Amino acid sequence: MSTKQTEQGEKRLNVFSQLYRGETDFQFVKHRKKFYLASAIVILGLAIVMLTKGFVFGIDFAGGVQYNVPAGETTATLEDVEGAAAGAGADVASGQVIGSGEDRSYIVRIGELDTDEAAEIRAAIADAAGVGSDSISVSEVSATWGKSVSRQALIALAVFMVLVAAFIWVRFERRMALAAIAALIHDLVLTAGFYALVGFEITPSTIVGMLTILGYSLYDTVVVFDKVQENTAQLLQTRSKTFAEGVNDAINQTLMRSINTSLIGVLPVAALLFVGVGLLGVGTLKDLALVLFVGMIVGAYSSIFLAAPWVVDMAERGAVIRRHNQKVASKRAGTEDEKPARKTAKAAAGEGTDEDDDRLVLAKSEDIPLELLEEPEKAASGSGGPNRSTGGGKKRKRR
Secondary structure, eight states: OOHHHHHHHHHHHHHHHHHHHTOOOOOTTTTHHHHHHHHHHHHHHHHHHHHHTOOEEOHHHHOEEEEEEEOSSOOOOHHHHHHHHHHTTOOEEEEEEESOGGGOEEEEEEOOOOHHHHHHHHHHHHHHHTSOGGGSEEEEEOHHHHHHHHHHHHHHHHHHHHHHHHHHHHHSOHHHHHHHHHHHHHHHHHHHHHHHHHTOEEOHHHHHHHHHHHHHHHHHHHHHHHHHHHHHTTGGGOSSOOHHHHHHHHHHHTHHHHHHHHHHHHHHHHIIIIIIIIITOOGGGHHHHHHHHHHHHHHHHHIIIIIHHHHHHHHTTSHHHHHHHHHHHHHHHHHHHHHHHHHHHHHHHTOOOHHHHHHHHHHHHHTOOGGGGSOHHHHHHOOOSOEEEOSSSOEEEOO
8 A cells, every 4th residue: 555545544534533523623604605505506496496396295185086006916007097097087196106016006196076086087097907996995085174284284383393492592592593493494495395396295294204304403403502502601701712613613523423313314214215115116105204314414414504603693793792703803813913023032032942932822822821831741750951031030941
């Protein structure tokens, strides 16, 4: 193995080691406007899809008649069955294949029909599939029932949002509650837009999945916010970091947990979606699997790239945080201006080294006792060169 390859391997190992320990320094907050722009572009594109293409609502929401056609021993395709229903005068809303092999069946959903029309379409489907009419099960749902289900689903989402906002407001603060709600709305819009894009039906399973992924996203957001609160609790009493830097540190420190949680959740759902639905043809699972798969990924993204940076944006509008950030900037500017002048003066006087001067500046700016900054081996042995003055009247050992 070449030296270059070895160095690259060590570099990758170091990155993963830092990630595992929460010691990475990815600038999520600094580049937050790029993430805002990317999310805005995706949301705009999906909004256009939702307005132009619309959603495919299942029978539980739209109402109508559903035919379950056993197709394990027939050579007719789903298109043949749908064509027979349309030829009998039915307005076919959707069709899907569920199961595989001898357990395979076709699900055909049609708008509301009267009794005679439903019987006629049932006979046409039976002829096309080559099965008896009695073997085709029929389910009817009125439009009134569909509207009732839709209303209850919206009420459930609204109650969930209110409870989430109240909890985070009490547990953390108003800014974090607003950011969390905005992140949840972002997750809902992206997931719904993806549903419209692929044309999957929206069923009660979809709504259950929506509530599940919102809870998942909320969990990830609360974990980040808890670390943000810990990092910024005493921030105003120091001048070491700005508010944005404290939040960015919190994101990096919880990044590994977010990645682990996302992988643990997404991998089995991906198996359910791509293997169970794609390969085995278990169509009844795809509504739940898709919303979970998309929602978990989007939820993890919004917690890291959107929710915490939104807190920074709201906080920096306040006078207190702005003054704190100005003090941090002024302190850093003063330290950098003082450092070259001190080093020049000491060099002209023949005193000390660059390393000594660095420790002096750090001790002064951070109020750290100078002896704590001495080299470990020197502090342990107590040995060193002759004493000299540091310009501040203190005696210290010279290397």
